Amino acid sequence: MKRVFKDFATYIRLHDGHGKPRIDWQNMYKLFPNFEFIAGRDFGQYQNFGQAFEHKNYDMTVRDGSGNECQMIYRVYFDSNENLAYCQ
Numbered sequence: 001m002k003r004v005f006k007d008f009a010t011y012i013r014l015h016d017g018h019g020k021p022r023i024d025w026q027n028m029y030k031l032f033p034n035f036e037f038i039a040g041r042d043f044g045q046y047q048n049f050g051q052a053f054e055h056k057n058y059d060m061t062v063r064d065g066s067g068n069e070c071q072m073i074y075r076v077y078f079d080s081n082e083n084l085a086y087c088q
Helices: 001-013 023-030
Strands: 035-037 046-049 056-057 060-061 068-077 080-088
Touching: 001 068, 001 080
Parallel strands: none
Antiparallel strands: 035 060, 046 056, 056 068, 060 068, 068 080
8 A cells, every 4th residue: 555545544444343433424534635535336335234244335445636546445334333444
């Protein structure tokens, strides 16, 4: 991952795991105003609805002004107080 995304990746990791807060989208956009956030194909869609590991998918491509990109993986699980959040 490019060095330009280091602070962003650290911010995203703060939301990874059991009992962690969910990402506040408006706050994230304010903290990283130079990034472009592109919703993934299934953004906001449920996966495994009504089953074990039910979650909502919030994956995004994050791009800086120079064309560098990273993938933000973010899933919110509703059968437990858990989030999966990381950048690749």
